[in-house]
Amino acid sequence: MIEKIAEQLVNLTVKQVNELATLLKKEYGIEAPTSTKVENVLPQKEKASEKEEKSIFNIILKSSGNSKLSVVKLVKEITGKGLKESKDLVDNVPSVLKESVNKKEAEDFKNKFEEIGAEVELK
Structure with a gap:
């Protein structure tokens, strides 16, 4: 069940993400942070490759x-x-x-x- 939810979240469009953020704010009082560091948004795979030494x-x-x-x-x-x-x-x-x-x-x-x-x- 959790995997299905995660898959659905990952496949949302930008419009759908904005609608979800609005709904979470109105209904549950959950707000996104005002500033987000780019490194926090990078997938784990990209973070790992940045740490690997260049050859x-x-x-x-x-x-x-x-x-x-x-x-x-x-x-x-x-x-x-x-x-x-x-x-x-x-x-x-x-x-x-x-x-x-x-x-x-x-x-x-x-x-x-x-x-x-x-x-x-x-x-």
């Missing part, structure tokens, strides 16, 4: 620092692109250097860039 990253070059030539060479090595394409990526920051990289590899790349003075972000 796939995109490597984004934010700044080449003082050693632009070294950064271009490293971008060329990591991406497999030609010299001109690598230079274009370095010249047009922020730019995505590599997508869908595992955590360990992304951190290794980030460390290599930071060693030569570049600024990299993992998203």
Whole structure:
């Protein structure tokens, strides 16, 4: 019985929810709180996924620092692109250097860039 009620509540339209809220207020004196935090409304599944650690990253070059030539060479090595394409990526920051990289590899790349003075972000 409770499962059926829960299923019916979940499947209500916005109009029906408003009608229910009005009825509960008039008949039973039950009012919804005046402010609701978004995190309280998220389903449990979404809350759990937010807590899980991210394992796939995109490597984004934010700044080449003082050693632009070294950064271009490293971008060329990591991406497999030609010299001109690598230079274009370095010249047009922020730019995505590599997508869908595992955590360990992304951190290794980030460390290599930071060693030569570049600024990299993992998203």
